[in-house]
Amino acid sequence: MTDRPYGDGDGTFRAAGGVEGIQRLVEDFYDVMSTRDYARVIRDMHPNDLTISIDKLARFLCGWMGGPRRYKDKYGGIAIPPAHKHLPIHDSERNAWLNCMQEALDRQPYPQSFKDYLIEQLAVPAGRIVNLRQKIEQLDE
Numbered sequence: 001m002t003d004r005p006y007g008d009g010d011g012t013f014r015a016a017g018g019v020e021g022i023q024r025l026v027e028d029f030y031d032v033m034s035t036r037d038y039a040r041v042i043r044d045m046h047p048n049d050l051t052i053s054i055d056k057l058a059r060f061l062c063g064w065m066g067g068p069r070r071y072k073d074k075y076g077g078i079a080i081p082p083a084h085k086h087l088p089i090h091d092s093e094r095n096a097w098l099n100c101m102q103e104a105l106d107r108q109p110y111p112q113s114f115k116d117y118l119i120e121q122l123a124v125p126a127g128r129i130v131n132l133r134q135k136i137e138q139l140d141e
């Protein structure tokens with residue numbers, strides 16, 4: 001993407017509403033995941049109690065969007081594809097995850113262009129998770 005209207009500095013973090021806005025987004029994301037049939041498979045990969053999952057994703061997204069590195073402060077360093085390598089995530093699980101995020105974004109008071117931008121950006125690490133998993137499965141064959 002050549003046009004990065006939100007990508008400079010902490011522009012994305014601020015457009016997402018800072019710590020509070022991102023917390024709301026992630027709570028809505030897991031609410032969607034917990035209620036949609038299409039997301040059952042990925043919801044079942046998570047613990048029943050989502051408190052820590054919500055905290056981790058919200059903190060991670062703060063830093064990922066150019067804001068404070070709140071995940072690192074509490075949980076230490078992380079690389080997203082290897083952090084998921086134990087999970088059977090293929091195209092359909094990635095699509096379900098991105099769909100939940102799309103529905104969660106649609107609940108936020110963000111401009112449509114920002115929602116589109118975030119989904120496009122999130123699809124990048126989501127794709128890397130699937131690629132790594134595929135490589136691991138090929139090595140196991």
Ligand code: HEM
Nearest residue numbers: 042045046047053056057060083089093094097125126129
């Ligand atoms: C591709 C679809 C994805 C699926 C199905 C998925 C699923 C999961 C699951 C099941 C967990 C473990 C939760 C737990 O045990 O508490 C997890 C953890 C996590 N995910 Fe994802 N995820 C996906 C994509 C992403 C993306 C794109 C990001 C970031 C942009 C992300 C960020 C995280 C973080 C930060 C954690 C916590 C890791 C840790 O502390 O160990 N995930 N994910």
